Amino acid sequence: MSQSVLPQSIKELQHLLWTAADSDYPVYVYREGPQDGxxxxxxxxxxIIEIxxxxxxxxxxPGVKLGALAKKLAEQGLRFIPxxxxxxxxxxxxxLFYEGCSTISSLKYxxxxxxxxxxxxxxxxxxxxxxGGKTVKNVTGYDFTRFFNAPYTDFGITAKYLLKLLPVPETRKSVSVSFKGIAELLAFIKDLxxxxxxxxxLLWVDLGEQSVFRTDSSGQLVMMEFDGLSEEVSEQWKNTEIFIKKYKGAIYEVSDGCSEMASKWSCLYRTTDKYVLTEEIKMPFTAQGEFYKIFYEKAKASRVKAxxxxxxxxGKLNIVFAENYPQDxxxxxxxxxxxxxGGVSSGKYGRLTGKRPAGILAELEHRAKIALDPKMILNR
Incomplete structure (x- = not known):
């Protein structure tokens, strides 16, 4: 039967892995293993070792919660964008790094x-x-930092992270808007x-007729935030408002700072018993409208609630299911x-279900795994 251990220090983590390697005993991190690990x-x-x-x-x-980190950094006028x-x-x-989470603010940052x-x-x-290191000159040449911290790569367990920070912006404005259909929404984004x-x-949630999300709202919900200098934010919002009216969008919320709508939908990137965040897709912007139709046609034909x-x-889309066991x-x-x-899949579903990735990069990853973990003790 598998057992859980909580190392109290990096030295304890080192000893744990050394003992496991010596005895050829599997260990698992960020995922559940079978009974013998x-x-x-x-x-x-x-x-938080140092700011x-x-x-x-x-x-x-690695165990620092992002919410706690954000609060601590804000006290010094700083932020870690993710x-x-x-x-x-x-x-x-x-x-965050093991699961390859996409930064919500990657559009700008x-x-x-x-x-x-x-x-x-x-x-x-x-x-x-x-x-790597604290300065750019320490991360030139081969990028071992991102090599060892790529999503789901089990070459080792990262015990310390050096995170790039930015100053807190002068002004933040949160906006929530609903559009009747996907065509109007995509036209709005195209104008932006x-x-x-x-x-x-700019985060989108499909609340259309086929949506699995339970809510009083309907249509295509968009949550946006503008940040920066006050004049810059004011000008961007003024122009955005013109496009919202052009495509008959309904404004739910405009607020300075934290958004109530974003707070309500923050569950989207959390694990719950109601659905599973299963797969992530990178899709060309021009192909999204047609893919939207195909997705729901296939869901209906397969009787899958997604x-x-x-x-x-x-072009970063996520699939969410109403049930915990989607169909392969x-x-x-x-x-x-x-x-x-013309899009690509992140391969997250295959990783979560234990399927080995294919292709040249996957083969290189496998060779690196053999070299660094010859007994395959980590996430065997």
């Missing part, structure tokens, strides 16, 4: 991986490998892009439709 719980490794305002870098352990919204407050820093400057990884042998209006984030949400302006065949059909439309 040890599940490593990193929740006690939750120290360095001069270099805009924070050094933290933790700077309500959507990931309950996740730990380790979960870039991907999550660009906010990782360095790390300390405990290898399956118990040795510590340091990558053409006008070079860049919200900090919906879409995500970051439409960037349906997922495969959807991924095929995505590829035919």
């Amino acid at each position: 040890v599940i490593i719980d990193l929740s006690k490794l939750n120290e 360095d305002p001069a270099n805009l870098v924070a050094t933290v352990e 933790a700077d919204t309500l959507f990931y407050q309950d996740k730990t820093v380790g979960e 870039g991907c999550t991986k660009h906010f990782l400057m360095g790390s300390e990884v405990v290898l399956p042998s118990g040795e510590i490998l340091k990558t 892009k053409a006008s070079h209006i860049v919200p900090a984030y 919906s879409l949400f995500g970051q439409l302006a960037e 065949t349906f997922i495969e059909n959807i991924i095929e439709a995505v590829e035919q439309a």
Whole structure:
């Protein structure tokens, strides 16, 4: 029977992995293993080791909750962008990088991986490998920081993260709008892009007739936030409001600072007993309207209750299910439709169900795994 252990320090984590490697005993982290393994719980490794305002870098352990980190940084007028919204407050820093979570504010600030400057990884042998550093010159050449911290790559367990910080913006404005249909919503976003209006984030939730989300609202819900200098934010909102009226959008909320609507929908990126966040898709903007139709046609034909949400302006879509056990065949059909439309799947569903990735990069990943973890003790 598997047992759970909570290392209290990095030295304890090292000893645990060294012992497991020596005895050829499997250990699991960020996932549940079979009956014959040890599940490593990193929740006690939750120290914010250092906040360095001069270099805009924070050094933290993997068990630090993003909500707690955001609160601590705000006291010094700083922020870690992936933790700077309500959507990931309950996740730990380790979960954020291991699960490959997409930064909600990547439309303006870039991907999550660009906010990782360095790390300390405990290898399956118990040795510590340091990558990157506080300054850009320390992350030139081979990018071992992102290599060892790529989603679902089990080369070792990261025990320290060096996170890139930014100052808190002068002004923030949150907006929630509903459009009648997907065509109006996509036209609205197209106008925003053409006008070079860049919200900090733009998150879409499908509340149409086929939606699995239980709510009093309907249509296509968009939650946006603008941040920066007051004049800049005011001008962007003024122009955005023109496009909302053009496509007959209904404004639910305009507020300074924290959004009530975002707070309500922050559950989207959390694990619940009502649905499973199963697969993530990268889709060309011009193909999204047609894919929307295909998705619901296939769901109806397969009698699967599923919906879409995500970051439409960037083409990042998420599939969410009303039940905890989606059908393999349906997922495969959807991924095929995505590829035919010129998009790609993150492969998250395959990872979660234990299927080995395919392709050249997957083969290189497998070779690296053999070299760094020859006994395959970590997440066997």
